Amino acid sequence: MSEPFTVAIDGPAASGKGTISRAVAARFGLAHLDTGLLYRAVGVRMLDGIDPVEAAQALTRADLADEGRLRGAEAAQAASKVAVIPEVRAALVDFQRAFARRAGGAVLDGRDIGTVICPEAEVKLFVTASAEVRAHRRYLELRAKGDETAEEAVLADVIARDARDSERAAAPLRAAGDAIRIDTSHLSIDEAVETATRVVGERLKQR
Ligand SMILES: Nc1ncnc2c1ncn2[C@@H]1O[C@H](COP(=O)(O)OP(=O)(O)OP(=O)(O)O)[C@@H](O)[C@H]1O
Numbered sequence: 756m757s758e759p760f761t762v763a764i765d766g767p768a769a770s771g772k773g774t775i776s777r778a779v780a781a782r783f784g785l786a787h788l789d790t791g792l793l794y795r796a797v798g799v800r801m802l803d804g805i806d807p808v809e810a811a812q813a814l815t816r817a818d819l820a821d822e823g824r825l826r827g828a829e830a831a832q833a834a835s836k837v838a839v840i841p842e843v844r845a846a847l848v849d850f851q852r853a854f855a856r857r858a859g860g861a862v863l864d865g866r867d868i869g870t871v872i873c874p875e876a877e878v879k880l881f882v883t884a885s886a887e888v889r890a891h892r893r894y895l896e897l898r899a900k901g902d903e904t905a906e907e908a909v910l911a912d913v914i915a916r917d918a919r920d921s922e923r924a925a926a927p928l929r930a931a932g933d934a935i936r937i938d939t940s941h942l943s944i945d946e947a948v949e950t951a952t953r954v955v956g957e958r959l960k961q962r
Pocket residue numbers: 766767768769770771772773774775791892893896939942943944945947
């Protein structure tokens with residue numbers, strides 16, 4: 756029997772990796788884990804006064820349910836602060852690796868999936884876009900939800916998170932050496948999904 760099929764998708768905030776991951780998972784019948792949600796859940800616990808390392812060690816699936824709060828800008832910033840703590844990252848490794856080994860195959864998206872969590876993944880994608888494009892997309896997304904945060908503030912948030920994620924010592928945001936880069940700055944959602952789907956489909960055919 757062949758090994759479970761794992762797709763690792765990394766990239767900076769609002770680059771479109773979640774959109775691509777969901778579409779690829781649906782297209783090929785794979786399970787999907789947005790690993791950012793784990794860090795967001797720990798970040799929210801920290802905002803509630805709980806020690807982030809203890810929160811990470813005690814994290815359960817139920818902690819990922821409150822997507823309304825977890826998807827907000829406050830949770831995102833808190834996530835990138837707890838994500839610099841090596842003990843927090845270590846506490847989340849087993850859950851992610853167990854998910855990646857699911858029998859039916861899996862897509863995981865985050866910052867260190869292709870480099871640290873699943874360096875053996877069959878497909879590694881690194882999804883990027885300029886900070887301005889990413890901030891504009893996130894601004895539109897927030898506005899559609901009734902959040903009136905100014906676009907300049909969203910851009911500042913994206914830039915601050917990029918810096919914290921790329922410059923931390925523990926599992927910084929990096930493309931794996933064998934990752935395929937997809938710059939979505941000038942791609943529509945359909946074009947970006949189509950590019951990723953083609954790469955994953957070709958790899959699946961070679962198994
Ligand atoms: N190629 C694209 N063209 C236009 N909009 C896009 C594109 N890709 C994604 N979007 C939109 O940009 C926003 C951010 O996308 P998405 O949530 O997939 O990014 P992400 O990298 O997963 O973000 P985060 O790191 O914050 O979880 C969403 O509103 C999504 O619909």
